[in-house]
Amino acid sequence: METLHLDLPAIQDASLNPRAALYGVVSSGNLEVLVERGHDATRCVFEVQTAAHGFVEVWKAVLTDFAARHPVGGLSFAIHDAGATPAVVSLRLDQAFQSLRGA
């Protein structure tokens, strides 16, 4: 198990008001995402616990693109992957963010 911390610049969407919400389930190659309010409106913070070794660069690329794709400033993501592939990670994150926004 490796842990990755990433603190990225991001735009904030002020209308977002996240309650602590849990998306996804850890099992059968799935992963768990926890979205919470962060401390800095201009940053997005990620903490990833990954079961896959040597996947850090891929994780960084996935999360950097995600933070550039959505106004996630002021949010904090805790992620437990369960050996999930980047496809699952991206999909879960997009789903988590869009649900947050649509809610």
Next chain:
Amino acid sequence: MNALQPIRTWNHEALRRQARLERSTPFSRGKAVAARDMVSLLEALLEPGDRVCLEGNNQKQADFLAESLAACSPQRVHDLHLVQSVLALPAHIELFEKGIARRLDFSFAGPQAHRLARLVQSRSIEIGAIHTYLELFGRYFIDLTPQVCLIAAQAADAEGNLYLGPNTEDTPVIVEATAFKSGIVIAQVNEQLERLPRVDIPASWVDFFVVAPTPNHIEPLFTRDPRHITEIQVLMAMMAIKGIYAEYGVERLNHGIGFDTAAIELLLPTYGESLGLKGKIARYWALNPHPTLIPAIEAGFVERVHSFGSEVGMEAYVAARPDIFFPGADGSLRSNRAFCQTAGLYACDLFIGSTLQIDLEGNSSTATLGRITGFGGAPNMGSDARGRRHASAAWLKAGQEKNGGQTPARGQKLVVQTVETWREPGHPAFVERLDAWQLKQDMGMALPPIMIYGDDVSHIVTEEGMANLLLCRSPEEREQAIRGVAGYTPVGMARDHALVENLRDRGIIRRPADMGIDVRDATRDLLAARSIKDLVRASGGLYQPPKQFRNW
């Protein structure tokens, strides 16, 4: 003036056949052979160097005859040349380890892929070629005609007529090539009956039959438990249905056997229905009776299915849906691999399947280092049939796209590869160079084992989006179109972002949002069945899944 010519005999093969039959008489009573005499019979009639087709299909295996052949004395029986589509059983490998067989021409070696690669490396085997099914069947009538074939049937009657049951598979083509070229046809059967439900192979084509001690093995290769279908596969299935099936109006098709295509089958009655596609797409199929097709059949999407083989557990369901499948007068399924492959090649407008590796030209292969898998049906299904001369809307539209919008003289088959960009961490589906090239070198093969050539591929679907290779106008565009859907693999991350955006502007690359697909909708709730039990329910209790798929 006439020089004295040596007298040529014109019935050498028939005489040789007669000699084989005479040597066999001590071990048979008419055509019936006792199981305990089979090894002696084979030792008596086989000759060194014979071409033998030991029926190994995708599913049905002449396993008793394979074990009998492997039990022959290598002093008596050696250097055989096996010409069979699938190398699936440990006994098949033993033949080469013992020196009973030396040379192999085949199509597929899924379960024995590792052991086969080791045999090649230790020079215990010579491989002629890895064929597609139709290619190998074709050669049965040209230069690889079997002298002896060992086949599997469901039942025989006292005269030696054979009933093949629902898993016909390769049997007719093997018997045809052997029986009509003075060869010897030997069948193992599960039972002897007074009266057969129907005659699939007439007794006059059969030389011997044996009731095997246990029924022949059949593998349920086409059963995919919907529990294992992921949301990514649901998302890719949505793209395939909306971006390809609907846009081209694909009515006639073949699916691969993976979870990706099972997801499409299970999305037809839900997502497909919501798009108003019933009666417009996926009406005619070249496909085995996939359990995951049941909900689409029940929903009225599917009008007709012709099959290569059958599927364990689907017998009662198929028999209860004679309008959909091809049953005999007795009610049970008649399948036929040679005909269904021909149908998939010439009469279908789309093939979609998954693979293990795709390179920058779009070539794909399931061969990875240390494994010689072969291809089976995918290369016939997944290739543009250049002999095709009938039009359809889907075929013409694809041809037009490839031809720069001009009406072409011929259409184009839709050949779709659907893959998640990472199969698992550490194993990207997109690679700069296929392992197939290394295998070619390691194994001393004439050709790299490429399953589907890039120039036949029309679309690649991944979780990141869809690349339409028909619209690419140069090798560079093609490469960037592939990189542009290759996600976070090294191949994907090395993309030229500006070029990829340009391709997206031109509709060559489309993201889910570009197709009006909201990724939030990609959940397992869209699957018409989410478990094997759901499939049983959808079939009205007619589908009887094999034990290993029952988890209740």
